Amino acid sequence: MSAKKTTKKAEAPLSQSSRASRFKKSLPLTIMALPAFLYIFIFNYIPLYGLVLPFKDYKPRLGFLGSKWIGFKNFEFLLNNEQLIHAVKNTLMYNVVFIILGTAISVFVALMLYEMSRTSVKIYQTAIFVPHYISWVIAAYVFMVFLDMDYGILNKIITSLGGDAVLWYNNPKYWPVILTIAHIWKGFGYSAVIYYSALMGLDESLFEAAELDGAGKLKQMWYISLPGIRNMIIMLFIMHIGKIFNADFGMFYNISLNSPLLYKTTDVIDTYIYRTLIELGDVGLSSSVSMLQAVLGFILVITTNTIVNKIDSDSALY
């Protein structure tokens, strides 16, 4: 990536003054990045000390440090655990579908946005971004308006057309589709805007030249736009891979109304951890599941990045 190249150049010996001036120049950007930095620090780094929990016989009164070390005893819970294997499978399947479909749709929408006039882009951008701000708790009720088994809009339509009401909340087979729709509805606006901003960074003269050479819109997209945002796509892809063992707890828990009948297709690692913690009340066991999730994700992100590095070092994250 271009940023990488400039840093390499900047590694040449710097005098004290130029370092200061560079700092001054980047100060506004640093401040802009600060909230995100703080967020990650508080929610992703501070809780790291909780990694001692799976190895302890946790007693709240003794606290994290005072509780007794018990080695890998808590991890026995992970062995032969069908519910967990099931949750892992679900998580992986959903995330693979989410990554592929989500990326395709977002890129497609970004390409569409790029072709629009300035004013209509503003309207569309806002409209597709709104779901991102809606909490899953509220979204769950919106879905219920459609899916309620007695009074839902969908069942009303189906019965008025002479069909039998569908038991949405009782039958797990509908949920892969419902949850995919929910995920894409809420998420595609956000990543579409990221891709759109990457498109905005492309040199317009490329498009003008292509037009002069007689390339149509489709050809332009294929040969200019897509290669132009390739790095961005790969970067987001790697980041998604890193989270492939993480599921959006809010969505899986709320949209399915946490109905045990649907666990077959709606139970993911995060909801499983939550249930073991709430229902068994054992912090040690549930944190061992959580640690497994984190370690697997970490390994995956390193592996993916290494592979990408081998193939095309410019596209890699680091």
Add this chain to the structure above:
Amino acid sequence: MKKLLKAVSVFLAVSMLVPMAGCGKKAADDNVVTMYMMKAIDSTESYDLVMEKANAIIKEKLGYTLDLKLIEQGNYAEKLNVLVSSAEPMDLFFLTDNSTYINYIEQDSILQLDDLLKKYGSAIMAKVEDVAWDMVRYKDGIYAVKNNGTYSIAKSMVFKKDLVEKYGFDYQSVETLEDLEPYFKMIKENEPNIYPTSGVTPKVSERYISNTDGTVFDNDDDKFISIFDCDEIVDSWRTRADFYKKGYIPKDILSKNDLAGELKSGKYAVMNDSGYYTEDASKSSNYYGFPCVEKYTGNTMISSVSGARMCISSTSTHPEKAMQVLNLIWEDPELSNTLAYGVEGVDYVIDEERSAQIGSKSVIPKSGDEQHWAIWHNFIGPLWDQWDSSWNRKDSLETMQKMNAEGKIAKCLGFTFDSEPVKASFAQCGAIYQECRQIFAYGCMDNFDEYLASAKQKFETSGLDKVLEEMNKQYSEWKKNK
């Protein structure tokens, strides 16, 4: 690179220190005893008045005050779990569930009370029946004060009165779940706005006690068996699955968040009792808010499976004060009844006529929209000290006490299972039980036999056999030393 490493290590070090610094617990006020309690009704507008009156009594006798913290019934277990797991400083808390109780003992979250009871608990020792101590005994210690209540609980099926009369259904003749079917059919065909049932529990078994991990205690054979080997239970599941299929139970019963509120809406023809059986159905009518009739289905055995109890948190900075306050609540009926009924004139009035008639205090609590305070006496503890009212008549309290004295005591009463040797399997079985418990209870699966087989198989993979073997081993040892 070196600089980067240095920066990262500093960053990590700081991030480890920040939360540790936050761990210093704020000192609790030494003269305030906190008590976490489940809300009995939604409206608690009289809170300030009630606490003022109760604290006047406590302050005068002991010099402390009570800080009562109320949590909604629906969230109580979850919120309490969060408080306990995060070692929140607190003194007393209310608990109903036995498996949570065991869990809290094992993780050192609650205190052993034997010594405290000896020193400060004279009123409690006098008013709690002997059998009740066995219900909360863990190994050789007592970790909770068992609240007064019906230990051998008379259970019943509750029928909405107007419907029973309208269709002339002879509810007293109902013996099995299947006997209900003609009535359900009638309701379904003729009352489009009424659901036949929300799922009703069958006749109480004289023989089996279910645990929350897929095991069942068989009192006749005096051992623990798998829930799937217990035909009586499996058959009742099958019947309920059949009811569900026929549309007698609402389709979305599992996704209803507030089932208790739903039942009070009067949209159901047959329900479970609201706690226990009363001959004139006064308890259930009062709870559901419409006239009901009941069919007695039997008494449960006295075991330790459930029941209200009060614990002292191990995070308490002054357990002796907590015990003194609790003891005072048990000692002073004025105090316990104030906490339950509220303030005279505001939340209840005295029924002079009846008081004279029965020779002890009788009150009329406000009800409906005017009711701004209530905590059931068996949440607080000394139920037998309750003033007579529509909640419990004096004679029904006496009946309950009599039933406790006559109740059949399960052979396993007082036995506690130490799950440590089979911890992983035990926890997995518990999680699976939680998953399929409600599905079986309401029968809302697509195909009963398929679901039953898959549930059974899940328990097998998790090692239910191992758990049972260990349980029976510990049980026979316990019997030897009894």
